[in-house]
Amino acid sequence: MGAVACLAAGGMVVRLAAAFTLAWTHSVQKSEWQEDWRATPSGLVLEEVRVQGSGAGMEPPEGAVLRNGFYVARPALPPQTEVLLRRSGATADWRICMDGTCREMGTLLPPEADPVRLTLCE
Template sequence: MTGCLMAGATMLALASGEQFTLEWTHSVERQAWRETWEVTQDHRLHLVGAAVKGSGAGMEPGPGGYFQDGWWVWTPDLPPVPSLVLAASGKTPSAWTLCAADCLQIGATSGAPVTVAPCAGAD
């Protein structure tokens, strides 16, 4: 099944079951945070992996976390969601970097929140 993922006004080709990553710098701890998401067959987003470069305020690794290649890595146990809403304050240390086949920067400047969601009716 082929489909797409919308990140604000940008459309990315993404098949059901395909994964993408979101990476950013934590606003307080100034450490990298990365999440791996998967588009489910019912057009939802499922968090299948998370990793942080350090620990601190709001950055503790989840249950079962282990250290690998400089990152604390774990598999969150959360249900799929219909979309993600990312803040775009322009005041954080980094933009959000969304990578699928290609990477794009989102939310680097102040503006409305950016919604990331599977395309409506994509198949």
């Protein structure tokens, strides 16, 4: 069986897929940010980033190309052992997209669970 990602918070662990998208909307700019991740034996690999517009801390990554209204880039980031996701409650929740379906993180973990750790499943 291949590597799979997990979300963990408040004593709960939720298994994701090997490939998934993290998405959120900037609270001020209202721009969409999407990241495609893949779980590998080496860690979590950020494969592609898509940013809708720029400004207020939402600048597209270096080398990004505008495609279908999004700046698209393939960041040179080494595999990550953990990604920490914070939830303030003052903004819309993270969205997790797998197999063409997106869900708010609050449907997977309690809405007040913060921080949330994204890791490889054990």
